[in-house]
Amino acid sequence: MKKFITALLLGTLAGTMLCACGSSESTQPKTEEAAQTEDTADTADTAAAADTAADTSDEAADEDEGGKNVLVIKAPGYTGLTNLRNDNNDDGTYFYEDMTEDGITIITNMSYPNSQRDGQAMDAYAENIVCAQVDNDAKITDTVEDSDLSAKLTYPVYKVSWESGSNEDTKQAVGVVVLTDNYTYYFGYKCPIDNFEENAEFYNSELQGIELIEQ
DSSP: OHHHHHHHHHHHHHHHHHHHHHHHHHHHHHHHHHHHHHHHHHHHHHHHHHHHHHHHHHHHHHHHHHTSOOEEEEOOOOSSOEEEEEEEOTTSOEEEEEEOTTSOOEEEEEEEEOOOOTTOOHHHHHHHHIIIIIOTTOEEEEEEEOHHHHHHHTSOEEEEEEEESOGGGOEEEEEEEEEOSSEEEEEEEEEEHHHHHHHHHHHHHHHTTOEEEEO
16 A cells, blocks of 8 residues: 555656646747747847938938038139138138239139028129128129029029229229029139229130039
8 A cells, every 4th residue: 555655656746747847848939939029129129220310310411411502613724823712611601712823813702691681682682792792892883694694504693893992902803693592602803903904805704614513
């Protein structure tokens, strides 16, 4: 009887151990599968977050790009120029001024954010740009729309003639003001008034060669 009870206890213990081992083995794959699912979900979340950050960064860059000037006036090339002013600003504005090799002509290439007032005529605005931004001493003598350049550049272009200074220091100038969507440009030539007539044809011819290009 004792032997039978002992054998029965041993059999029950062995069965219990087998059940425990079987339970451990059957639940293990489920644990690993859950872990893999968690890892996959974490990876997907991380990738989605990275994509969102990249999209946000691209949108911010596009906004910054949209707020800055991406155009410049390309002028005919010259040699032997002496640079008088070279301002290139982060907001997209610039102001370049050079003197020709003979020391007679000053070439100005400038861009400025649009500041045209509501109802202000374009020719009046062009004159204001010359007087306020190009030469504070400018006295306008003539302003007319340049239809050929307007058609070429696809923006309104006004040719402005003006003088500055007095007596032997009087300068005479001619240039064009280009009104784009966000920025206004000026490109022109200035020299002593006694030298202007002999150079006027050259200046006007060169102005027809300017272009607006992406910088």
